[in-house]
Amino acid sequence: MASGTVAPVSVSKGAGVDLIPHQFQYHTTETDASVLLYVTPEKAQAGLTKLVVEAAQAAVKAKGAFTLVLSGGSLPALLGPLASAKGIDWSKTHIFFVDERNVPHTCPDSTFKAVQEALLSQVPIPASQVYAIAEGLPVEQAATQYEGRLISIPASALPRSADGGFPVFDLILLGVGPDGHVASLFPNRPETAATQGWVLPVKDSPKPPPERITMTMPVINAAKEVAVVALGESKREIVQRVLEVQALPGALPAQLVRPKGGKLKWVLDVASAELLDVASWGEGKEFPRSSF
Ligand SMILES: O=C(O)[C@H](O)[C@@H](O)[C@H](O)[C@H](O)COP(=O)(O)O
Numbered sequence: 001m002a003s004g005t006v007a008p009v010s011v012s013k014g015a016g017v018d019l020i021p022h023q024f025q026y027h028t029t030e031t032d033a034s035v036l037l038y039v040t041p042e043k044a045q046a047g048l049t050k051l052v053v054e055a056a057q058a059a060v061k062a063k064g065a066f067t068l069v070l071s072g073g074s075l076p077a078l079l080g081p082l083a084s085a086k087g088i089d090w091s092k093t094h095i096f097f098v099d100e101r102n103v104p105h106t107c108p109d110s111t112f113k114a115v116q117e118a119l120l121s122q123v124p125i126p127a128s129q130v131y132a133i134a135e136g137l138p139v140e141q142a143a144t145q146y147e148g149r150l151i152s153i154p155a156s157a158l159p160r161s162a163d164g165g166f167p168v169f170d171l172i173l174l175g176v177g178p179d180g181h182v183a184s185l186f187p188n189r190p191e192t193a194a195t196q197g198w199v200l201p202v203k204d205s206p207k208p209p210p211e212r213i214t215m216t217m218p219v220i221n222a223a224k225e226v227a228v229v230a231l232g233e234s235k236r237e238i239v240q241r242v243l244e245v246q247a248l249p250g251a252l253p254a255q256l257v258r259p260k261g262g263k264l265k266w267v268l269d270v271a272s273a274e275l276l277d278v279a280s281w282g283e284g285k286e287f288p289r290s291s292f
Helices: 041-063 081-083 112-117 137-151 218-222 234-243 278-282
Strands: 025-026 032-038 064-069 093-097 099-100 171-174 199-202 212-215 227-229 262-270
Touching: 032 041, 041 064, 041 081, 041 171, 041 227, 041 262, 093 112, 099 112, 137 199, 137 212, 227 234, 234 262
Parallel strands: 032 262, 064 093, 064 171, 171 227, 227 262
Antiparallel strands: 025 032, 099 212, 199 212
16 A cells, blocks of 8 residues: 555454554544554564664764653563663663652662663663662652752753753653553642642552652653553553543543654554544544555
């Protein structure tokens, strides 16, 4: 099929459908997102690795540094292949956490611990370039301390956005919870609606553990690129709601993820995309698409 032609996209679960990864602009009432749709979680993981490598190479070429921001949950377990990927200069890479549980780094709940085990322990990244939260502080102080560390990074390595002076990270990898939360920005919570500040404390989080720090939505939306990674059948309802259902502002925080000057990608597999009305993808909309 010639590239650029428009045709309905049918997504069938399981073998026999070779939906090789391609990118189409997927316009819904809610979100203009590029969807990277993979047949299996393994292919999605490979696609995610490629996405990170490409962002790293572009950033280092442009400014000599790559700033990568990670989420917790199931995301760290997907990062292993980055350790052997060609094209990432770890001496120029800086790792941050879009949110983090306010627990010791040795605690099983610690996202830093999960990322350390899955990736950082296998790559030559200088410890000073991994921005873990301070341990043992009250959560308000942990948030203030983390924000202070970000603010102290020179704009040469971490540029600031024109509107609001928020940090412009090169790539932020988000997960999405069943209630549509991203980072530790939960539905209808004041932190989610915050328009000021870079890092906020979260208490009584609906998702345990209860105390967290989180970057704010303006920081997420200042990024050059944001990828929301949602794989597997358990994500299919929330993926369909976020991408296809109009919700009140703040009710589905993932719908607030709209990087102003950047790219937004949803990394899905057939299982998580199963409920999407993909047939409408072809209705009168131009889909720059590779061949099937
Ligand atoms: O620290 C956290 O809990 C995460 O940052 C959180 O935002 C996570 O990304 C979502 O809850 C999805 O988690 P799963 O991918 O494990 O469902």
